[in-house]
Amino acid sequence: MNDHVPSAVPALEIIDVSRIHGRGDAAVHALRGLHLTVMPGELVAVMGPSGSGKSTLLNLAGGLDQATAGRVRVQGEELGSLSRSDLARVRRRRVGYVFQDFNLIPSLTAAENVALPLELDKVRTRTAMQQARAALDEVGLGGLYDRFPDDVSGGQQQRIAIARAIVGERTLILADEPTGALDSETGEQVLALLRARCDAGAAALLVTHEARHAGWADRVVFLRDGAVVDEAGSTVSPEAFLSGGLR
Amino acid sequence: MSIRHGLLALLEREPMYGYQLRSEFDTTTGSTWPLNVGQVYTTLARLERDGLVSPGEEDEEGRTRYAITEAGREELQGWFATPVITADRPRDELAIKLALAVTVPGVDVGAVIQRQRAATITAMQDLTRLKKGGDPEDLSWTLVLESMRYQLEAEVRWLDHCEAALARAAAQRTRRDGADNPTTTTGARP
Numbered sequence: 201m202n203d204h205v206p207s208a209v210p211a212l213e214i215i216d217v218s219r220i221h222g223r224g225d226a227a228v229h230a231l232r233g234l235h236l237t238v239m240p241g242e243l244v245a246v247m248g249p250s251g252s253g254k255s256t257l258l259n260l261a262g263g264l265d266q267a268t269a270g271r272v273r274v275q276g277e278e279l280g281s282l283s284r285s286d287l288a289r290v291r292r293r294r295v296g297y298v299f300q301d302f303n304l305i306p307s308l309t310a311a312e313n314v315a316l317p318l319e320l321d322k323v324r325t326r327t328a329m330q331q332a333r334a335a336l337d338e339v340g341l342g343g344l345y346d347r348f349p350d351d352v353s354g355g356q357q358q359r360i361a362i363a364r365a366i367v368g369e370r371t372l373i374l375a376d377e378p379t380g381a382l383d384s385e386t387g388e389q390v391l392a393l394l395r396a397r398c399d400a401g402a403a404a405l406l407v408t409h410e411a412r413h414a415g416w417a418d419r420v421v422f423l424r425d426g427a428v429v430d431e432a433g434s435t436v437s438p439e440a441f442l443s444g445g446l447r
Numbered sequence: 448m449s450i451r452h453g454l455l456a457l458l459e460r461e462p463m464y465g466y467q468l469r470s471e472f473d474t475t476t477g478s479t480w481p482l483n484v485g486q487v488y489t490t491l492a493r494l495e496r497d498g499l500v501s502p503g504e505e506d507e508e509g510r511t512r513y514a515i516t517e518a519g520r521e522e523l524q525g526w527f528a529t530p531v532i533t534a535d536r537p538r539d540e541l542a543i544k545l546a547l548a549v550t551v552p553g554v555d556v557g558a559v560i561q562r563q564r565a566a567t568i569t570a571m572q573d574l575t576r577l578k579k580g581g582d583p584e585d586l587s588w589t590l591v592l593e594s595m596r597y598q599l600e601a602e603v604r605w606l607d608h609c610e611a612a613l614a615r616a617a618a619q620r621t622r623r624d625g626a627d628n629p630t631t632t633t634g635a636r637p
Contacts, residue, residue: 247568249607249610249611392579395579409607410600411567411568411571411599411600411602411603411604412571412575412596412597412599412600414568414571414572415568415571415572415574415575415596415599416572416575416579417572418572420565420568420572422561422564422565429561430561430562430564430565431565432564432565432566432568432569432572433569433572
């Protein structure tokens with residue numbers, strides 16, 4: 201699962217997407233004509249004040265919510281035109297989620313938690329567990345297959361959650377403040393892990409309010425009132441940046 | 448911080464000559480504070496005048512190694528024992544810029560803040576790439592790099608705070624203006 205072939209098909213395309221909650225005077229425009237493309241290998245961070253539409257964006261990207269207008273494509277498949285069961289298939293096979301509070305099932309071992317989305321997809325248990333163990337190896341938890349979430353540290357729990365997000369052939373990782381419950385150093389390790397996954401060919405959309413975490417991204421988009429108002433992306437080499445001196 | 452203390456700290460390791468001090472300073476601070484060799488020699492001359500370093504014999508290539516003196520060691524220990532006080536640092540241009548921005552008519556303060564935030568995050572991306580490509584065993588360099596990353600992080604938090612304060616002020620003004628003028632604006636002027 202490390203051999204992602206770089207392809208020209210975007211991992212995620214958000215095309216002129218609007219999302220309006222409610223109607224008439226009570227209508228809330230969560231997103232207004234938003235455009236965003238994430239290519240394989242890219243880590244894109246989304247920053248913005250609360251209420252700017254960050255979570256709505258993630259929910260739409262993962263097919264958990266439907267756009268009022270516009271199109272959302274995951275690896276070229278347009279979510280709005282899929283049947284319920286096809287949408288569920290895309291969600292299960294292509295998209296991995298990482299949440300702030302890990303969302304692990306306490307009565308399942310690390311490997312069983314990671315294997316769960318595969319088993320829901322009717323992959324045979326034996327194969328699912330093999331892939332789960334490979335994913336755990338990848339996030340540096342090779343020795344903890346049989347441990348329960350409560351028996352490992354917060355950082356390790358989040359690593360299990362990341363393994364679950366990348367297990368099988370998932371190539372789009374959606375992360376909503378994944379380091380919110382972790383200390384600064386552990387948070388950095390989680391970000392380094394996401395970065396490594398993207399360097400290996402996956403794509404990730406990361407919602408964060410932490411500048412140091414956004415620093416791991418290739419691009420940072422700033423949302424305000426449901427629209428992208430600005431973008432940061434470094435074009436100079438870090439060495440050139442340093443020789444210019446800090447402010 | 449002064450260059451004096453930086454040089455004293457390097458000389459505490461071993462005697463060195465000027466050019467060597469310059470390159471060691473560069474390595475230890477991760478090139479974040481480039482010195483020219485002239486600055487190094489001027490500083491060494493002052494340190495010698497104050498009895499904090501002493502020159503040794505010239506070697507065959509005409510280079511003089513300087514060694515830290517006992518007085519120099521005391522000075523260095525005093526420096527490490529004294530916290531850095533914010534007021535001693537150069538004034539923060541960004542804070543002054545924003546303080547002025549909110550008082551100058553016609554300035555879109557929100558845009559000033561966002562431009563700064565994007566620039567700061569871009570700098571953070573650069574430093575993070577350096578961290579990713581760097582040698583984690585190089586402790587001095589790692590500490591300097593993290594110091595810069597934490598400063599940038601603090602700056603972004605402060606910008607968030609400025610933006611929230613601005614929004615609160617605008618909302619208050621709207622409420623106030625709304626009482627006697629139904630066509631209110633939502634600018635960022637005080």
